[in-house]
Amino acid sequence: MKKIGLTGGIGSGKSIICNILKIMGYPVFNSDDQAKLLMTTNNAVIQQIKNLFGEEAYIENTLNRPYLASKVFYDEKLKLALNKIVHPAVRAAFDEWAILQKKPLVFNEAAILYETGAYKTFDYTVLVTAPEEIRIARVTSRDKTTIEEVEQRMKNQWKDEVKIEMASYVINNDDTTLVTPQVIAMLKYFESAI
Numbered sequence: 001m002k003k004i005g006l007t008g009g010i011g012s013g014k015s016i017i018c019n020i021l022k023i024m025g026y027p028v029f030n031s032d033d034q035a036k037l038l039m040t041t042n043n044a045v046i047q048q049i050k051n052l053f054g055e056e057a058y059i060e061n062t063l064n065r066p067y068l069a070s071k072v073f074y075d076e077k078l079k080l081a082l083n084k085i086v087h088p089a090v091r092a093a094f095d096e097w098a099i100l101q102k103k104p105l106v107f108n109e110a111a112i113l114y115e116t117g118a119y120k121t122f123d124y125t126v127l128v129t130a131p132e133e134i135r136i137a138r139v140t141s142r143d144k145t146t147i148e149e150v151e152q153r154m155k156n157q158w159k160d161e162v163k164i165e166m167a168s169y170v171i172n173n174d175d176t177t178l179v180t181p182q183v184i185a186m187l188k189y190f191e192s193a194i
């Protein structure tokens with residue numbers, strides 16, 4: 001089995017590509033969803049987050065996401081400390097999940113992969129790209145968020161130019177090229193490499 005990390009900056013279209021993969025029958029693990037789950041269900045993770053951010057990190061057992069966002073995306077040290085709590089637990093969950101999969105290719109969707117060094121633990125990586133102005137427009141129309149908030153998150157992620165050099169395969173989701181044929185070509189590429 002080959003493990004493929006699928007990443008891309010905020011609003012690049014990772015979820016859309018992963019939905020296509022799922023419809024085609026490929027197993028996809030969503031690291032972001034798993035992080036959200038662990039941050040409200042795993043007692044060791046919850047305690048470490050409270051130690052780092054104080055009791056305000058949770059409101060009635062629900063993660064205080066705006067509070068955490070207002071801290072981690074403006075403070076590199078806090079972001080790294082949060083990543084250090086959450087990412088190993090997410091990775092352990094992925095490894096347990098991957099063991100149960102029967103297909104030769106499995107995907108792990110993650111917003112950050114190169115930035116954390118986690119890309120080294122995958123057989124291949126796929127990068128979804130789109131120009132920053134398109135990504136900002138997508139996210140501000142999808143979420144209740146401001147241009148400044150999206151830009152702040154982008155500052156916490158590497159630029160596409162850097163990540164392209166590190167990717168095994170790049171999918172361009174800039175609204176001018178159809179993505180499904182690119183997904184099919186990507187699968188062919190990896191399947192022929194097995």
Ligand SMILES: CC(C)(COP(=O)(O)OP(=O)(O)OC[C@H]1O[C@@H](n2cnc3c(N)ncnc32)[C@H](O)[C@@H]1O)[C@@H](O)C(=O)NCCC(=O)NCCS
Pocket residue numbers: 009010011031032035039064065066068069072079082083086090110111112153156157
């Ligand atoms: C700080 C938190 C609570 C803010 O929650 P919020 O609901 O506002 O944002 P959400 O989780 O939906 O993330 C939106 C986007 O922000 C970006 N982002 C999230 N976490 C990170 C991070 N650690 N580093 C860089 N960018 C990030 C991604 O592009 C992501 O798609 C949340 O992002 C979080 O828990 N982050 C740490 C866990 C993590 O690293 N998740 C992403 C990959 S596993």
Ligand SMILES: Nc1ncnc2c1ncn2[C@@H]1O[C@H](COP(=O)(O)OP(=O)(O)OP(=O)(O)O)[C@@H](O)[C@H]1O
Pocket residue numbers: 008009010011012013014015016017111138139142173174175179
């Ligand atoms: N090619 C496209 N054409 C039009 N809309 C698109 C396209 N790709 C993505 N979108 C829209 O842009 C938004 C962002 O896409 P998506 O949620 O897949 O990105 P993501 O990389 O998973 O983002 P995030 O990191 O914020 O979770 C969504 O509302 C999606 O429907």
